[in-house]
Amino acid sequence: MSTPFDRLGPDLVTTDPDLVASYARDESALGVGSGLVGGAGPVAVVSPRSTADVAATLAIAHEHRVPVVVRGAGSGLSGAATAPDGSVVLSTRRLARVLEIDRGERLAVVQPGVVTGDLRTAVAEVGLFYPPDPGSVAFSTIGGNVATNAGGMCCVKYGVTGDFVLGLEVVLADGTITRTGRRTAKGVAGYDLTALLVGSEGTLGVITEITLRLLPAPGPARTLVATFPGLAAAGAAVAAVATAGLPLSMLEVMDRTTLDAVDRLTRMGLGEGGTPAAMLLAQCDDPAAALVLERMAVLCEAAGAVDVVSADDAAEGEALLEARRQALPALEQLGDWILDDVCVPRGRVVELLEGVERIAAAESLTIGVFGHAGDGNMHPTIVHDAADPASVAAAARAFDAITALALDLGGTITGEHGVGRLKRDWLARELDPGAMALSRALKDAVDPRGILNPGCVLPA
Amino acid sequence: MSTPFDRLGPDLVTTDPDLVASYARDESALGVGSGLVGGAGPVAVVSPRSTADVAATLAIAHEHRVPVVVRGAGSGLSGAATAPDGSVVLSTRRLARVLEIDRGERLAVVQPGVVTGDLRTAVAEVGLFYPPDPGSVAFSTIGGNVATNAGGMCCVKYGVTGDFVLGLEVVLADGTITRTGRRTAKGVAGYDLTALLVGSEGTLGVITEITLRLLPAPGPARTLVATFPGLAAAGAAVAAVATAGLPLSMLEVMDRTTLDAVDRLTRMGLGEGGTPAAMLLAQCDDPAAALVLERMAVLCEAAGAVDVVSADDAAEGEALLEARRQALPALEQLGDWILDDVCVPRGRVVELLEGVERIAAAESLTIGVFGHAGDGNMHPTIVHDAADPASVAAAARAFDAITALALDLGGTITGEHGVGRLKRDWLARELDPGAMALSRALKDAVDPRGILNPGCVLPA
CATH class of the missing domain: 3.30.43.10 (Uridine Diphospho-n-acetylenolpyruvylglucosamine Reductase, domain 2)
Known part of the structure; x- marks a missing residue:
C-alpha cells in the first residue's frame, strides 16, 4: 500500500x-x-x-x-x-544517543529513544545521578518518560521526570523545529513551554532532544522493612513518618494480596506465621540515614509493626527490596491484569487500600495493591481472565470503582502513568469545565489540524 | 470619571x-x-x-x-x-489569608495577597518550611512570586517558587473560575496548566488561590565566607564546589564594587587590607554540614582564597550573611539604579563578571554585581543619574550590553524577575521563531481579547 x-x-x-x-x-x-x-x-x-x-x-x-x-x-x-x-x-528507536554529559553544569543532553536505565548508568559513570526510576526503567525510554512525566520509587524525595527537564527540542505539528527552556539552572524567560510539553503524551509536539538536570551521586542508601498486622497500623506508621518529616528517599507499600503473590513466586518466606496485612519498605540516602531509620523503626513499632528489619549493608538492602521489585511480576503470574495508577493524599492511602479490598470482594476478583506510600501513588492491579467476558466486565467495573474512589478521596486518576486513551473519559471527572475548556483551547491552538496523537488525553 | x-x-x-x-x-x-x-x-x-x-x-x-x-x-x-x-x-491586597496548613500532607493553601515572609513564618510555627526566599521576601506577595516564578538564595538546593506550587484557583479572561493541579504529591492528569500559569505574569489568568507543597523544617544551617584576590580564583572555587557536588543550601557571590558599597554603608571592615575582588558566601543545612563546609574551605583555599571564615553558630552565620543582605541597599546609596537579572551556566559566571567590568569601564558607570553563584543567576546593578540624559543613555546601553552578554554566554535574559515590559523586546532574541509563535498562539487561545496584562511578556 x-x-x-x-x-x-x-x-x-x-x-x-x-x-x-x-x-x-x-x-x-x-x-x-x-x-x-x-x-x-x-x-x-x-x-x-x-x-x-x-x-x-x-x-x-x-x-x-x-x-x-x-x-x-x-x-x-x-x-x-x-x-x-x-x-x-x-x-524514536534510532534517536537513541546520549549527546552530552556536562559534569560542571550537571546536565545531560539526550535523544528521546535512550533507555532510561542506560542513561542512569551513563551519568553514574561520571559520578552523577538521574533520579527518576519508573518501574519500567530497564526498558522504557527517556522520551516516553518525559511524555508521560513518569515517576518511580525516588519521587518521595527527588520528584518526577518533569522536575529534571531543563529544556527540549521539539518538532511542532506543522514540522517547525523549535527549542524550549534552557541550559541554565534557573530561567523565567516567557511561558514555561517545557512544562507544558512534559506529560502531554505526544499531543502537542514531538520531542527530539531533552536537556536534563542531574544531581551529585547520593550516599549509599540504608533500607528498612516493616510488616504490619492490619492496614490501619501501616497507615499510622506512614502518617507518623510524614509528620515527623523523616527524609526518606523511598517509602513503598505492598498489601497482603501482593505479598502472597510474591511469596508464591519467590518462596521468600514472607508468609511465615501468616502473611502480614501490609509491608512498608523504606530507604534513606541521607548522611544521617542510620539515625533516620532508627527513628522510623521506633515509629513503626509504636504504630504496631509485627516485625522491623534493617539492612546492615547494600547487598542486604537489595535483598529486602527484591520483594517489592517482584510485586508486578508476581501478580502477573495470577492471570491477566490491569495495572491502575491512582494517587491520593498521603493520609488517605489506608482508606484507598480498604476500599480496594471491598471492591475486590464485591466483584470476586483478586486485586493486589502496591505502590509509593510516601506520595500516595498506588497501583491496584486487577487480576482477571481476559478470555471470560464476565471476568472482563467485573475487572472493568472494579477499575472504574477504584478510579472513582481515588477522586472521592481527594486524589487524582493518574499519579505517573498518564491519561492516554485508557482514562481519557475520566479526565472530565477530575478537571472542572473551565480546566477542560482551557486544555482543549491549548490543544487546538498548538495542533489546529488535530494530527498529534488524536484521542489521547482529550477526545479526538 | x-x-x-x-x-x-x-x-x-x-x-x-x-x-x-x-x-x-x-x-x-x-x-x-x-x-x-x-x-x-x-x-x-x-x-x-x-x-x-x-x-x-x-x-x-x-x-x-x-x-x-x-x-x-x-x-x-x-x-x-x-x-x-x-x-x-x-x-490582591484584600485576598491575603492563609486558608489552610496541613502538617500531614505538608501543604498550605493561601490567597495571593499573603506576604511571602508571613507565609514562611506561619508554616515554620508548625515545623514546616516554605523554601523560596526572594530578596523581597519581607514585602512581596506569594501571588506575585507565583506570577513571576520568583527565586532567591535557596534555589541552589531547593528550586524556585514553581517547584512548590501544586495547584491553583484561577479566574480566566472571561471571568470563568477554574482549578488546576492537585493536592496530592504526584499527579499527571492532563496538561500541566499549573506550570503554564506559573511565571505567566498575569497574562493568562488571575490567580486567586495557591496550593503550596511544604518541606519538613531543615536542620540549622552552617555558614562559610571566603574572599578571593581575583574573579578567576572565585570562579575556580565555584567550579570546584559544583564538580565536587557539595550539597550547599546557598552559594552567593559579591564583586568588589558591591563589597566597597557595602563597606561604605555598614563599616563592616570588608576592605581591610584592600577590598577583595570577590566574596563567596555559602550555607549548608545538611546533617553533615560541618564536613561539607570543611571540604568547601579546602577547595576555596586551593583556588586561592585570601581568607576563609566559618561561623560557629547561627548568630555568627547571620552576621556573616549581613554583608550579602546589604548588597542592594548599599548600591542604592550610590545613585539611581537598574537591577538586572541574567542567568548564565554556572561555569561562565566569571566571564559574566569580567564582561560587566569591561562594560562599566566603557560607559564610565559604577556597576556592582551580586547574585546566586550556585545557579549562575547574577544581578548586575547599574548605578546612574536619572536626572542626566547622558547618564541614562549610558545605563541603557550597559543594560543592553549585559543582557546580550548573558545570551552570548549561553544564558537567559531573566533568571527570576520575569520578562515584564522591561525585557519584552529581548524575549525574541532568546527564543527562536517557533517558540515565539507557540507562545503567541497560547496567549491568543487563552485570552482572545487580549485583556490580560497586554504588552507584558509578549507585545500587545
Missing part, C-alpha cells in the same frame, strides 16, 4: 503489515473489552534518524492530515502509544 | 486619581528613558474581597475590552505591574 510517507524512503518508512502491526499497541489493557482497539490500525511506521527526519515526517502528516503517534519502547500502560486507524507511528 | 467597573460598588472600586496613580507602576526602572510610562495610566483600581469579586471584575473587563493588570505588593522589577493607559488595576 502506498502512503504519503513513502517519499521519506524505504530506510525510514515501512508499511509491511506484520511490522506495522507490532507497533500498533502499547502495554495498556485497552484491548480488554474496551472496544478501543481491533480496527485497521496504523498504515506505516517511520523510524527517523534525525530531527530533520522528524520534521519531514510531520510536514507530510500535516499536509495530508494523517494522525501521528510517537512511540518509544511501547511500554506505556495508558494507551498513549496505541495507534488509531490510519495513523503513522513515529518510532 | 465613570467606568464600567463602578457597578462593583465603591467598596471594591476607586477612581480617585491620586490613589489610582499610586497603583500605576511597580519598582522597575521603566521610567528611565524608556518612554514606556508617563501616559494617562490606569482608570481605576479594584480591590476584590473574594474570588467571586475577581470573576465579576474580569467579566466586566472582558465585556468592555479593558486591560487588566494584577498587582500584589507592586515590588516587581520588570514592569509586569506597570499599568498601561486605560487599564484597570486589580489589587
Whole structure:
C-alpha cells in the first residue's frame, strides 16, 4: 500500500503489515473489552534518524492530515502509544544517543529513544545521578518518560521526570523545529513551554532532544522493612513518618494480596506465621540515614509493626527490596491484569487500600495493591481472565470503582502513568469545565489540524 | 470619571486619581528613558474581597475590552505591574489569608495577597518550611512570586517558587473560575496548566488561590565566607564546589564594587587590607554540614582564597550573611539604579563578571554585581543619574550590553524577575521563531481579547 510517507524512503518508512502491526499497541489493557482497539490500525511506521527526519515526517502528516503517534519502547500502560486507524507511528528507536554529559553544569543532553536505565548508568559513570526510576526503567525510554512525566520509587524525595527537564527540542505539528527552556539552572524567560510539553503524551509536539538536570551521586542508601498486622497500623506508621518529616528517599507499600503473590513466586518466606496485612519498605540516602531509620523503626513499632528489619549493608538492602521489585511480576503470574495508577493524599492511602479490598470482594476478583506510600501513588492491579467476558466486565467495573474512589478521596486518576486513551473519559471527572475548556483551547491552538496523537488525553 | 467597573460598588472600586496613580507602576526602572510610562495610566483600581469579586471584575473587563493588570505588593522589577493607559488595576491586597496548613500532607493553601515572609513564618510555627526566599521576601506577595516564578538564595538546593506550587484557583479572561493541579504529591492528569500559569505574569489568568507543597523544617544551617584576590580564583572555587557536588543550601557571590558599597554603608571592615575582588558566601543545612563546609574551605583555599571564615553558630552565620543582605541597599546609596537579572551556566559566571567590568569601564558607570553563584543567576546593578540624559543613555546601553552578554554566554535574559515590559523586546532574541509563535498562539487561545496584562511578556 502506498502512503504519503513513502517519499521519506524505504530506510525510514515501512508499511509491511506484520511490522506495522507490532507497533500498533502499547502495554495498556485497552484491548480488554474496551472496544478501543481491533480496527485497521496504523498504515506505516517511520523510524527517523534525525530531527530533520522528524520534521519531514510531520510536514507530510500535516499536509495530508494523517494522525501521528510517537512511540518509544511501547511500554506505556495508558494507551498513549496505541495507534488509531490510519495513523503513522513515529518510532524514536534510532534517536537513541546520549549527546552530552556536562559534569560542571550537571546536565545531560539526550535523544528521546535512550533507555532510561542506560542513561542512569551513563551519568553514574561520571559520578552523577538521574533520579527518576519508573518501574519500567530497564526498558522504557527517556522520551516516553518525559511524555508521560513518569515517576518511580525516588519521587518521595527527588520528584518526577518533569522536575529534571531543563529544556527540549521539539518538532511542532506543522514540522517547525523549535527549542524550549534552557541550559541554565534557573530561567523565567516567557511561558514555561517545557512544562507544558512534559506529560502531554505526544499531543502537542514531538520531542527530539531533552536537556536534563542531574544531581551529585547520593550516599549509599540504608533500607528498612516493616510488616504490619492490619492496614490501619501501616497507615499510622506512614502518617507518623510524614509528620515527623523523616527524609526518606523511598517509602513503598505492598498489601497482603501482593505479598502472597510474591511469596508464591519467590518462596521468600514472607508468609511465615501468616502473611502480614501490609509491608512498608523504606530507604534513606541521607548522611544521617542510620539515625533516620532508627527513628522510623521506633515509629513503626509504636504504630504496631509485627516485625522491623534493617539492612546492615547494600547487598542486604537489595535483598529486602527484591520483594517489592517482584510485586508486578508476581501478580502477573495470577492471570491477566490491569495495572491502575491512582494517587491520593498521603493520609488517605489506608482508606484507598480498604476500599480496594471491598471492591475486590464485591466483584470476586483478586486485586493486589502496591505502590509509593510516601506520595500516595498506588497501583491496584486487577487480576482477571481476559478470555471470560464476565471476568472482563467485573475487572472493568472494579477499575472504574477504584478510579472513582481515588477522586472521592481527594486524589487524582493518574499519579505517573498518564491519561492516554485508557482514562481519557475520566479526565472530565477530575478537571472542572473551565480546566477542560482551557486544555482543549491549548490543544487546538498548538495542533489546529488535530494530527498529534488524536484521542489521547482529550477526545479526538 | 465613570467606568464600567463602578457597578462593583465603591467598596471594591476607586477612581480617585491620586490613589489610582499610586497603583500605576511597580519598582522597575521603566521610567528611565524608556518612554514606556508617563501616559494617562490606569482608570481605576479594584480591590476584590473574594474570588467571586475577581470573576465579576474580569467579566466586566472582558465585556468592555479593558486591560487588566494584577498587582500584589507592586515590588516587581520588570514592569509586569506597570499599568498601561486605560487599564484597570486589580489589587490582591484584600485576598491575603492563609486558608489552610496541613502538617500531614505538608501543604498550605493561601490567597495571593499573603506576604511571602508571613507565609514562611506561619508554616515554620508548625515545623514546616516554605523554601523560596526572594530578596523581597519581607514585602512581596506569594501571588506575585507565583506570577513571576520568583527565586532567591535557596534555589541552589531547593528550586524556585514553581517547584512548590501544586495547584491553583484561577479566574480566566472571561471571568470563568477554574482549578488546576492537585493536592496530592504526584499527579499527571492532563496538561500541566499549573506550570503554564506559573511565571505567566498575569497574562493568562488571575490567580486567586495557591496550593503550596511544604518541606519538613531543615536542620540549622552552617555558614562559610571566603574572599578571593581575583574573579578567576572565585570562579575556580565555584567550579570546584559544583564538580565536587557539595550539597550547599546557598552559594552567593559579591564583586568588589558591591563589597566597597557595602563597606561604605555598614563599616563592616570588608576592605581591610584592600577590598577583595570577590566574596563567596555559602550555607549548608545538611546533617553533615560541618564536613561539607570543611571540604568547601579546602577547595576555596586551593583556588586561592585570601581568607576563609566559618561561623560557629547561627548568630555568627547571620552576621556573616549581613554583608550579602546589604548588597542592594548599599548600591542604592550610590545613585539611581537598574537591577538586572541574567542567568548564565554556572561555569561562565566569571566571564559574566569580567564582561560587566569591561562594560562599566566603557560607559564610565559604577556597576556592582551580586547574585546566586550556585545557579549562575547574577544581578548586575547599574548605578546612574536619572536626572542626566547622558547618564541614562549610558545605563541603557550597559543594560543592553549585559543582557546580550548573558545570551552570548549561553544564558537567559531573566533568571527570576520575569520578562515584564522591561525585557519584552529581548524575549525574541532568546527564543527562536517557533517558540515565539507557540507562545503567541497560547496567549491568543487563552485570552482572545487580549485583556490580560497586554504588552507584558509578549507585545500587545
